Amino acid sequence: MSSIVLGVSGGVAAYKAALLLRAFTEAGHDVRVVPTPGALHFVGAATFEALSGNPVTTDVWSDVPEVAHVRIGQEADLVVVAPATADLLARAATGRADDLLTATLLTASCPVVFVPAMHTEMWLHPATQDNVATLRRRGAVVLPPAVGRLTGPDSGPGRLPEPADIAALAAVVLEHGPDALTQDLTGRRVVISAGGTREPLDPVRYLGNRSSGKQGRSLARVAAARGADVVLVAANxxxxxxxxxxxxxxxxxxxxRTAMLAEAAGADVVVMAAAVADFRPAASAPTKLKKGSAGEPTSVPLVRNPDVLAELVTKRAPGQLVVGFAAETGDDAGDVLTHARAKLARKNCDVLVVNDVSAGQVFGRAENAVIVLAADGSAVEVPRGSKDAVAAGIWTTVVPRLAASSP
Incomplete structure (x- = not known):
């Protein structure tokens, strides 16, 4: 169990902090909520106390013998500020300590994650961007805000990400430190495929596979958190x-195939994490094929589907990095890595992420472990962890190659 400080500043998105708090406690963490006085205009202290089981104060004058403004930050394993308003970011960047939350930020030696939420104009203002840059330079993680509906009819960047996304990314930082969400993909366009394709036999049945899309989705989530402009081509x-x-x-x-070829144009990185069916029925019946009827087939002829990864490799632009995935099992012809290295050479992609899917240990599971093979012969093992943590490990391995491949 880890000790998490959840800082809540005074924005309307503070109501989502209650959901984030619940996610942290359900994961087994001990959470101390430290709101600003403004936050309590949106969510009462009783809500945070009931959900966390810990007392809630906003100033350094409450419970003085505890020396809370020092002790809370010293004992934390992680500090997450969500929402982090423009005012809170400014006070944190300038080292203010005018309430319990900012004092806690000054005493915390653990990783700190800020999750901004504000109107678009405030987020884009040079003062806010300078404050964000200052906090990042000091080692804090400042996530990019989501894009969507804001207060009233306004829409744009500045929306607080959903609590499930924040909790997942916070878990990555808790496990691997702030470098896991460094902003090394800022300004990059990333296209990722995920899931498993389904090839219809009739309106009811299809040929498919067991891919849930969780690892590809995690790759997209972490890439966005690391600053990338991300497109996820999601198959089912x-x-x-x-x-x-x-x-x-x-x-x-x-x-x-059509979507990936269209989206790959202008991308810096293309990741083929989807499990694409190798074959499809030669024909799809317009009505259900009923058992025992005259239309029941005695066999189902198959035709080969296009090799999407190979086509993306042949059509890649100069400097574009193409990352493939291989779900492998060992057999009499070789082990998992033997088959993966052969696939890497055959596909001619820059990087191949290898999953050992023996005994169903990957599909639909919450955890994963991979080996990242590169065309230069290197192999980097990403140890078992959550799929978000594995995604962070993959990006940490891939990004230096992206910089090297740029023209």
């Missing part, structure tokens, strides 16, 4: 879209 992925990610839904291999 029944998961909510990560914040900061544009989703293009597809169903079949042909639909995925």
């Amino acid at each position: 992925v029944e998961l909510p879209a990560p914040f900061g990610v544009r989703v293009v839904p597809v169903g079949t291999a042909e639909e995925l």
Whole structure:
């Protein structure tokens, strides 16, 4: 169990902090909520106390013998400020200590994550951007805000990401430190495929695979948190879209191919994490094929689907990095890495992320472990962890190659 300080500043998005608090406590963490006085205009202290089981104060004059303004920050394993308003970011950047939250930020030696939420004009103002740059330079993680509906009819960048996204990214920082969400993809355009294609036999049945799309979705979420402009081509992925990610839904291999070729134009990185069906029925019946009827087939002829990864490699622009995925099992012809290295050479992609899917240990699971192979012969093992943590490890391995491949 980790000790998390949840800072809440005075914005209307403070109501989401209650949901984030619940996510942290359900994950087994001990959470101390430290709101600003303004935050309590939106959510009462009783709500935070009931959900956390800990007392809530806003100033350094409460419970003086505890020396809370020092002790809370010293004992924390992680500090998350959500929402972080423009005012809070300014006070944190200038080292103010005029309430319990900013005093806690000055005494915390653990990783600190700020999750901004404000109107678009405030987020884009040079003063706010300078404050964000200052906090990042000092080692804090400042997530980019989501884009969407704000207070009233306004819409744009400045929306607080959903609590599930914040909790998942906070867990990555808690496990691997702030470098896991460094802003090394800022200004980069990333296109990722995820999920599994389905090839219809009739309106009811299809040929498919067991891919849930969770790892591809995590790659998209972490890339967005690291500053990238992300497009996720999602094949039958029944998961909510990560914040900061544009989703293009597809169903079949042909639909995925069309979407990926269109979106890959101008991308800096293309990641083929989707499990694309190798074959599809030669024909799809317009009505259900009923068992025992005259139309029941005695066999189902198959035709080969296009090799989307290979086509993306042949059509890549100069400097574009193409990352493939390989879900492998060992057999009499070789082990997982033997087959993966052969696939890397055959596909001619820059990087191949290898999953050992023996005994169903990857599909639909919350955790993963991969090996990242590169065309230069290197192999980097990303140890078992949450799929978001594995995604962070993959990006940490891939990004230096992206910089090296730039023209």
